[in-house]
Amino acid sequence: ETGVTQTPRHLVMGMTNKKSLKCEQHLGHNAMYWYKQSAKKPLELMFVYNFKEQTENNSVPSRFSPECPNSSHLFLHLHTLQPEDSALYLCASSLGGTGTHRELFFGEGSRLTVL
Amino acid sequence: GDSVTQMEGPVTLSEEAFLTINCTYTATGYPSLFWYVQYPGEGLQLLLKATKADDKGSNKGFEATYRKETTSFHLEKGSVQVSDSAVYFCARGERGEGGKLIFGQGTELSVKP
Numbered sequence: 001e002t003g004v005t006q007t008p009r010h011l012v013m014g015m016t017n018k019k020s021l022k023c024e025q026h027l028g029h030n031a032m033y034w035y036k037q038s039a040k041k042p043l044e045l046m047f048v049y050n051f052k053e054q055t056e057n058n059s060v061p062s063r064f065s066p067e068c069p070n071s072s073h074l075f076l077h078l079h080t081l082q083p084e085d086s087a088l089y090l091c092a093s094s095l096g097g098t099g100t101h102r103e104l105f106f107g108e109g110s111r112l113t114v115l
Numbered sequence: 116g117d118s119v120t121q122m123e124g125p126v127t128l129s130e131e132a133f134l135t136i137n138c139t140y141t142a143t144g145y146p147s148l149f150w151y152v153q154y155p156g157e158g159l160q161l162l163l164k165a166t167k168a169d170d171k172g173s174n175k176g177f178e179a180t181y182r183k184e185t186t187s188f189h190l191e192k193g194s195v196q197v198s199d200s201a202v203y204f205c206a207r208g209e210r211g212e213g214g215k216l217i218f219g220q221g222t223e224l225s226v227k228p
Contacts (some may be wrong), residue, residue, distance in 0.1 A: 007144075011179055022195070033215075035218075040220060042217075042218045042219055042221070043218035048215055090158060092158075092159075102208075104151075106159040
């Protein structure tokens with residue numbers, strides 16, 4: 001496998017469920033990101049991990065809980081979500097560090113529907 | 116706060132038409148500017164970039180020039196193809212912030228034969 005892989009591609013869950021989104025990158029990168037893509041809205045940066053350390057939490061509600069066990073894997077744990085959380089969740093990776101701009105490589109996204 | 120604003124879509128063109136998708140940004144520093152493209156059912160991928168004023172990014176026939184005086188980074192292509200149908204995202208990144216990017220809302224382009 002190459003690039004950035006996200007699973008599941010589609011997820012339907014009730015508001016009381018607990019589920020997780022998974023992201024895996026095979027590019028040798030050290031930074032990983034979660035973005036939320038909603039219709040007619042800009043992509044919203046949610047979390048950034050650099051070398052497994054969380055360096056950005058963009059005021060995301062606590063019902064979203066990220067986990068980065070190593071530089072190749074990133075999870076987004078979901079619990080007690082709201083219908084307005086329904087969106088496409090995109091994972092991305094890049095070279096790590098805070099130097100000049102890094103090109104982001106995106107996965108295909110996980111389409112989440114909250115009933 | 117810092118932001119990126121794109122023209123609203125959808126944009127519908129005939130094949131071989133000229134394309135312009137407007138993008139303006141606000142930033143406190145000296146951002147790098149990007150265009151990403153999302154083809155149906157796929158993730159975003161980098162189309163082109165420019166890292167300083169007056170730089171021109173180009174790829175696959177698309178071009179965009181970093182205009183600091185107008186804080187713009189408009190995407191252009193002289194002759195679009197059906198295969199260019201996708202959603203295009205303008206984005207900015209600040210020095211020292213690594214891969215952290217601020218995106219616009221995306222502009223859907225539909226090219227008809």
